Amino acid sequence: MPLTDSALQEEHAAPRKQRVVNDFSLQVATVNGSGSQTANLVLLRSILLMGVPVSGKNMFPSNIAGLPTWYTIRASKRGYTGRKKEVDFLVAMNPETAKEDVLTLEPGAAVVYDEPLKLNALRSDLVFYPVPFDKLVAPVCSDAKLRRLVRNMIYDGILAKLLGIDLTFMDKALGRQMGKKAKAVALNQAALKAGWDFAEANLTKQDPFALEPMNLTAGKILIEGNQAAAIGCLMAGVTVVAWYPITPSSSLVESLIGYMKKHRVDKETGKATFAVVQAEDEIASLGMVIGASWAGARSMTSTSGPGISLMSEFTGLAYYAETPAVIFDVQRVGPSTGLPTRTAQGDLLFVAVLSHGDTKHIMLLPSSVEECYAMAMEAFELAEHFQTPVFVMLDLDLGMNNWMSDGFEYPTKPIDRGKLLTPDVLKRLGEWGRYRDVDGDGIAYRTVPGDGMPAYFTRGSGHNAKGQYSERPDDYVENMNRLARKFETARRFVPKPVIETVAGAKVGLVGYGTSHWAMIESRDQLREESDVKTSYFRLRAYPFDDHELAAFIDAHERIYVIEQNRDAQLLQLMKLDLSPERVAKLRSVRHYNGLPIDARSVTDDVLSQEGYEVAERNGRVARAGMTGGE
Amino acid sequence: MTTPLKVNRIGLEPQIYKGSKTTLCAGCGHNAISERIIDAFYEMGVDPRRVIKLSGIGCSSKSPAYFMGGSHGFNAVHGRMPSVATGALLANKKLIAIGVSGDGDTSAIGIGQFVHLMRRNLPIVYIIEDNGCYGLTKGQFSPTADLGSTLKTGVVNDLPPIDTCALAIELGATFVARSFSGDKKQLLALLKAALAHRGTAMLDVISPCVTFNDHEGSTKSYAYAKDHDDPLEELSFVPFFEDISVDYEPGSTQEVTMHDGSKLYLKKLDEVFDPTDKIAALSRLREIARRGEFATGLIYFEPDRDDFLAQLNLIDEPLASLPPSRVRPGQEALDEIMDSLR
Known part of the structure; x- marks a missing residue:
């Protein structure tokens, strides 16, 4: 027993x-x-x-x-x-x-x-x-x-x-x-x-x-995720930033402004190698990012749920017209105004297909401040490589709380601006079409205004491979299929999941983002207190690595999908990639009271679903004192 | 024997400045505006490779495809072209931007972005092709429709119009003009002057919709516009690269020097009007509107205010083309940041 x-x-x-x-x-x-x-x-x-x-x-x-x-x-x-x-x-x-x-x-x-x-x-x-x-x-x-x-x-x-x-x-x-x-x-x-x-x-x-002294923190830094992401943006070489203040994302751009003023001002002229605009709203913020990216700048915005809702139309434009954009979503509790100063993973499903029509978006899912830094840089690379919006999904817990971390490593990969048409490429291709898939990866070459290369007319209306207006059924289908192909290419490019398979474990845990910290502790509790061995699959991006995910599910009897929202959004999204047999193995652990998920809640929920008797312990999480001024 | 080709000051033929064939209705005012835009860019000798054309959604917003085919264009989402234009110019301040919008795209769905574009004084030529109605959706009123104006179906507009020129002046635009698509000479002079201006040049151009808003009872029809157009001045534009001196009788004409050195001569048709006086410009606009007419010409001009990009203290080169070495700080910068967090 x-x-x-x-x-x-x-x-x-x-x-x-x-x-x-x-x-x-x-x-x-x-x-x-x-x-x-x-x-x-x-x-x-x-x-x-x-x-x-x-x-x-x-x-x-x-x-x-x-x-x-x-x-x-x-x-x-x-x-x-x-x-x-x-x-x-x-x-x-x-x-x-x-x-x-x-x-x-x-x-x-x-x-x-x-x-x-x-x-x-x-x-x-x-x-x-x-x-x-x-x-x-x-x-x-x-x-x-x-x-x-x-x-x-x-x-x-x-x-x-x-x-x-x-x-x-x-x-x-x-x-x-x-x-x-x-x-x-x-x-x-x-x-x-x-x-x-x-x-x-x-x-x-x-x-x-x-407290007694130990030696486990040598060289460690203390930092908030928003600040870490800002350092990533700085090192990614972002040049145009447009934003609108919103909790809990404001400190991301505010940190970035501080770092840019220090490290991105030309020493000789005293002039800035960046532009930051506080826009009139989130719609305009993303519009500016799209305009800047279209004209060749590395550009980003940062927001939270209500801003994401406003950005949905422009996101569709960027997806369909294929302009890069980097969008940080520091998630807070919704719907609507919700709990603006509390944490959740509530935007995952919405962002995955943000905007009307058929759209799919790349999302990066950092768990740690170190990943906020690294994935901020990765987001710009992916956005320009795939010429599409890339969302970096933080949450309030990660973005605004203080985390201990190793110092961040200087980037080893050189900046890659993606497929920009050059005279050499043009010579090789012979003929250029803005939306022509010449490499079979769904990604076409683009030109930017002022680069001296051929111009094209960018539009959110139907277009053919040459970028000309078209309502022809075959042009539409061909273009949409190419966009789907591009998304499949992205599946192999985005950050890989982190997988820990434990020999003999019948139970697998799947999660992402800040749930990680509760999950690693919960795995220890499950093993040490209840002798339940678990394997662990931490997702780090969408689209998911479907091969690895399928293999992980096949290797276990029961899979617990752990997340911080009411509707099991991650589980819903996983279903899109999985066969019915694999879906049948999925179980859901959800935490959505606005506080960061904790290990004990995960452990109790998993044990209870595993058939253990779990006593009521300290269930008093929602306190009267947190109801605000009413 | 070949006849020498007609070229402009940078050696380009007029053909280069044309776009694809228009798909708008025959006789649409917007087509006339496109033609004047082609003329203005050609005559000013603007390099099409430096030009970006932007628009929102609607009949007007289709028109950038019909001029300057060698320039990059961006047909954005409804009412949000100003933000896209702002981003593009932040990325590359050497670009020359022309935005084409409509009365619905600007004064209804896009009023928010319009307001902030005017406030920022972004260097852009912003044209409203104003026909007082939504053409693509079969002629509903837009917010610039005049009080009492009727639809084809007889429906009467009972809301006051938004005067985009008065609004632009209030909000800080530094070049505000109104014209009529049928007045070739005035429109061309204003477009050239707008290109010579550094800041937001806002042109509201009455541009009749021949299909849905050209009937008796409409105040945006060709007939109505011709009868009620009240020019404030007679305009002559002399570009900086032409050595022409204009003689005029002192007191009859105001000479305005544009940012690039071009000169605009305003021969007064109205005894007391100074377009650099904000309050006078607003009251003149209102007085003329009160008698059921519309003032055209250069309504307001403020030559000295810094444009939005100048305020940002940007480096001289376009941000978009800075090499990685200029945008990724070195190891020592990261070390310094890490040390501050320990």
Whole structure:
């Protein structure tokens, strides 16, 4: 009989006496706009500097200031950076949510809280550390306006003492965060010290959670996926960027602007080798990208679901007229405005066939910040090679949260602009037609205005191989079949899946994007806790590698398709490529409450579908506190 | 014995500036505009390989196929040509752009992009082939149809028209003109001046639809346009490459120097009108409209404002053709970025 969850539950219910080192999740609950981000990032980075694998996730409201926000830091000696469902250590700074935050904790968790909130009366199975923040901050900061911000640094000092973070790490992290602002550094250092001193004199360590230095983070960087993608765009040599602000994608272009200003301004003339336009809407953004690509520039835009909806008509034009375009979709929760500051993989099915008529689009599916960087570069290559829109599908979790990563490698592949007609090629071909498939791969040679090569008339209306207007049935069919052929060519060009086949495993897991982080942890849980061996197939692009996918399904009895949306969009899309026998093996695991998918949810769902009895554990994921201002 | 071929200043024959055969109705105003565009580009000696022709959707938007066959063209989606044109010019600022739109393509579905094109002052010649109706879908009213104007079926338009010229002036366009497809001389002079201008040159050209909007009761018919065209000035255009001096009686004519050095002479037909005065231009436009006529000619001109591309401080070469070495930063740049993240 496998180790069941009820056994685990009993184990958890007992008071946790044994030290838990480098393996816990800490949550800071504050008010949006209170300036806690600096304190959170200092804490995050100081754990990284200790050599302990760490990740940070910001759960924030769609609001400028005043609504509750939670920042979760996970330290994991095993390197897990996905969301952990349970919070082990809470810093309760927000009176609005404090009660709810405390009530949802697992027994044995620890709480640092603002003393006047009197949270210790709420439960007897937690460890409470009351801290008089107002009293501590007053002597540190004479400026009343700054106190609200500096207050946060005090909890960093408290945590340093309670968890065992040497203040030198904190100071170093503070220096990274604040840069050369000496006055600000000094002020915050004083706050750290005040917190530390208070904890040393007044708090007795009672919880089991502790940090100890390791050596697992040497050379690692901390970065958000949007920023990583921006670095990829910079290195890809993007020259025209058009965008419209939208959460959670804005920081992609904003980071890019910062990097371009630094690294893409001609040293001699002081002039830019790039253009960025904040357009009037997402429609115009993609229109500009298409115009720029048509005229030969490497061009991109970045958006989220509502912008994707608006871009559908232009996407069809780019597909049919065959102009390159790179579109980043940092997915948030839909439909409609949905939950603008929460994460989902909800656009996959829509983007795959975006626009009316028969269309199919290349999508790249990064899981990590490193892949955001690499796939950003890959997207430009593919868009120009295939002369078609390429979508890079991030999500809010990847795009806006802090991830640990190895440093990014300098690109080894030279920039390839695809099939551009040159005098030599023209000589070889004899006659050129804009949409003539001369190589059998569905990809025709194109010319760009101003290149001195033959002109053509680009149109979204029916056209023949020469690019002339045509409504002839044979021209239409020939062109559409060539476009389908081009898409099949792309199937062999896009990033390959990452496959891990485990000997003897009857169960296969299929997923993509940020689900990866929950899935690798869940696979360990399944194996270690329930002796369920699993193989793993991580998709990295659409069109899928149908051969590999079929082989993987054939090698297993049951396939769990894991994704972050309600309607099993990935599974639906896979069906298009699979025989009915293979489709019959597919099962669905879905997570769609707006929070990043976590390993425990995956494990429980898979076990339950495998016929194990799974006890209800910490099902309180949707909290009343997250309903916003209503 | 061969007769010497007629060529322009860059040695090209008129034939080069022609396009494919029009598929629009015989007598369509749009065809006359295409002919004037061919004349203007030929006479100005513009290299067709540097020209891009863009359009949206509709009868008007088909017309770029019917002129300048040696230039790249882009028939985009309905009402969104301005963004495509903007992108193309960002990619290559050395291109000469002409956009052809219609009254529906601009003032209905495309009003949003039109507004922002005018605001940005993108260097483009933007022509509205304005017939007050949707021809391809059999003659429904567009938003430029005048109040009280009737359809062939007798339906009366009871909404006020959008005056694209007044809107363009308000929004910041730096060259705003209105003309009539039947006025060859005026239209040609305006098109040449528009080509000599650096910034958005917006031309609203009344261009009757012979099939759906040329009847009694229409205010966009040939007959109505001929009777109600109120030219603000008599235009003479002298390109920069022609050494011609024009004598005129002081006070009777305004001389305007364009960005490329060409000169536009505005012989006043109206005693008080200065096209560089924004408020005067707007009020003149309104006064003439109030008496049921439409003002034609150069309505507004602002020579000094930077165009959109100039504001972006772009490198001199086209962004599109920068070699990889100029657009991919070196290893040291990536190292610097990585270090900042550790």
